[in-house]
Amino acid sequence: MAKRFYPDHPIHNLLKERILILDGAMGTMIQGYKLSEEDYRGERFADHPGELKGNNDLLCLTQPRIIEEIHRAYLEAGADIIETNTFNANGISMQDYQMVPLVYEINLAAARLARAAAEDFTARTPEKPRFVAGAIGPTNRTASLSPDVNRPGYRNVNFDQLREAYYEQVRGLMDGGVDLLLVETVFDTLNCKAALFAIEEYFEQTGRSVPVMVSVTIVDASGRTLSGQTLEAFWISISHANLLSVGLNCALGAKEMRPHVEELSRIAPIYVSAYPNAGLPNEFGGYDQTPEEMAALLEEFARSGFLNIVGSCCGSTPEFTRRIAEAMEGKPPRRLPRVPEYSQFSGLEPLTVRPDSNFINVGERCNVTGSRKFARLIREGKFEEALEVARQQVENGAQILDINMDEGMLDSREAMVTFINLIASEPDIARVPLMLxxxxxxxxxxxxKCTQGKSIVNSISLKAGEEEFKRQARLARRYGAAVIVMAFDEQGQADTAERKVEICTRAYRILTEELDFPPQDIIFDPNIFAVATGIEEHNNYAVEFFEATRQIKATLPKALVSGGVSNVSFAFRGNNP
Structure with a gap:
């Protein structure tokens, strides 16, 4: 994934100078028009089967004047960035209205409506350019959780379906002329990763790109997403993407959101946004907070140095935008922090490997080739019992779980997906990162495709040549994973320290210099090999591993080294739990 920091994009200079104002709620404003079913249908969809009232995105086609009026009201109130009316304009959500074929057209029309309004206001005051952000919502399904409590391994949407739906939405928004893309109200990180994958795929295939923003929703005081991740774990999971900003929106009011915005502003080395709801909903589902109250709370965020972009979400109106803009006058934007580049991974919770960290323990018993018990359970389809093998390892201190389903009598792909989906339903197991x-x-x-956290690919190598190595590394990066690189090239596995270091150095240079792969996401496995075989030429394998490790750590900065300690004693008879 190539770096795209967009240093020449005009929004960068503005973000260095001041806090930018994002608009407010679209849905709240639409409700104020009290539109009927006939209004939603318009002439074009008068005979469409099924109810259309509530399909707010469709109004870009049937009531474009209303949508443009709302955009203009927010611009008049002081918004620097307006969002397109496309929160649900994707092929997953539009299934509810039997309107999947209209996804591209709705996004195209929505972007053009916002573009026209923004250009009009920019022309009036060229010193204050306005920007259009293509709004990309979470869909109404979650790839990380089952909708059926009795079938925890079931999913009603998968990564590829999400990716394809998001790609079509992005295509419409980009063709309509958006300045930015905003993946917002993220409640499932896997959905978000699918959106980011689709965006990068579109950028690569078309040669066109814009800055990308992400905004997550923390559902309650626990500080976690609906799919269970902590805020830091979420950030680690999406940090592979080249983002303009990351932030929080929806679910919480400004008061409840404050500690989470503070945390994000501390850990993210990019711009931070916040657009809270107008307080918490009352017993009728409405919002009671006044524009003045929200503006005062957000002003304190700014004084504390948390903000680069600020706006409002559910329950807000242009008056909220006006008050927030007034409150931000003269407030300096948050300075981007320098964050140490440590190796980081995530399940539901983060795992950071610092220079002073002890050994990181990888549980390897969820491996059909290394555990007779686990292999039997998987072959017999007893996945629930197999979960206990994973749980015991985490309880006994495993910080990462290795999952291997490579067995001739298994459908390895199906077994991998089933087991990972079941792990996701067990928070006490899913809290640790996975090694695939x-x-x-x-x-x-x-x-x-079914892991919301930042996992580790085990493994890639130069065995099949550089092109295949680079292809797999690029994909691993696009999925947001770190990689284990085996000391294995076209000539075979390295068994001497010299060969191990030679192969690892070559791989490191390809990854860091050609692919811009972060060195802290590279883990080298210099091959321990079995040392208890009794064969004389094997006696020095451990020494060769130690020497190779010493040289790798000295010459390949930030990369980690892993060793399969099981290989030291793999040949001992009866040692096959």
Whole structure:
């Protein structure tokens, strides 16, 4: 994934100078028009089957004047950035209205409406350019959780379906002329990763790109997303993407959101946004907070140095935008912090490897080739019992779980997906990062598509040559994963320290210099090999591993080294739990 920091984009200079104002709620404003079913249908959809009232995105086609009026009201109130009316304009959500074929057209029309309003206001005051952000909502399904409590491994949407739906939405928004893309109200990080994957895919295939923003929703005081991740784990999971900003919106009012915005402003080395609801909903589902009250709370955020972009969400109106803009006058924007570049991984919770960290323990018993008990349970389809193997490892101190389903009698891909989906339903297991272990890339990729955290690919190597190595590394990066790189090239596995270091150095240079792969996301496995075989030429394998590790740590900055300690004693008879 190529770096795109957009230093020449005009929004960068503005973000350095002041806090930018994002608009407010679209839905709240639409409700004020008290539109009927006939208004939603317009002439074009008068005979459409099914109810259309509530399909706010459709109004871009049937009531464009109303949508443009709302955009103009927010611009008049002081918004620097307005969002397109496309929160649900994707192929997943539009299934509810039997309008999937209209996704591209709705997004195109929405972007053009916002673009026209923004250009008009920019022309009036060229010194204050306005920007259009293409709004990309979370869909009404979650890829990380089952909708059926009795079937925890079931999903009603998968990564590829989300990716395809988001791609079509992005295509319409980009063709309509948006300045930015905003993936917002994220409640499931896997959905978000699918959106980011689709965006990067579109950028690569078309050669066109714009800055990307992400905004997550923390559902309650626990500080977690609906799919269970902590805020830091969420950030680690999406940090591979080249983002303009990351922030929070919806679910909480400004008061409740404050500690989470503070945390994000501390850990994210990019711009931070916040657009809270107008307080918490009352017993009727309405919002009672006044524009003045929200503006005062957000002014304190600014004084504390938390904000680069600020706006409002559910329950807000242009008057909220006006008061917020007034409150931000003269307030300096948050300065981007320098964050140490440590190796970081995530399940529901974060795992950071610092220079002073002890060994990181990887549980390897969820491996059909290394555990007779686990292999039997998987072959017999007893996945629930197999989960206990994972749970015991976490309870006993495993900080990462290695999952391997490579067995000739198994459908490895299906077994990997089933097991990972079941892990996701067990928070006490899912809190740790996963290591997806297979000799088949298709199995690893299937695992990446159902893992919301930042996992580790085990493994890639130069065995099949540089092009395949680079292809797999690029994909791992696009999925947001770190990689284990085996000391294995076209000539075979390295068994001497010299060969191990030679291969790892070559791989490191390809990854960091050609692919811009972060060195802290590279983990080298210099091959311990079995040392208890009794064969004389094997006696020095451990020493060769130690020497290779010493040289790798000295010459390949920030990269980690892993060793399969099981290989030291793999040949001992009866040692096959």
């Amino acid at each position: 272990d297979s000799s088949k890339w298709s199995v690893i990729e299937a695992g990446l």
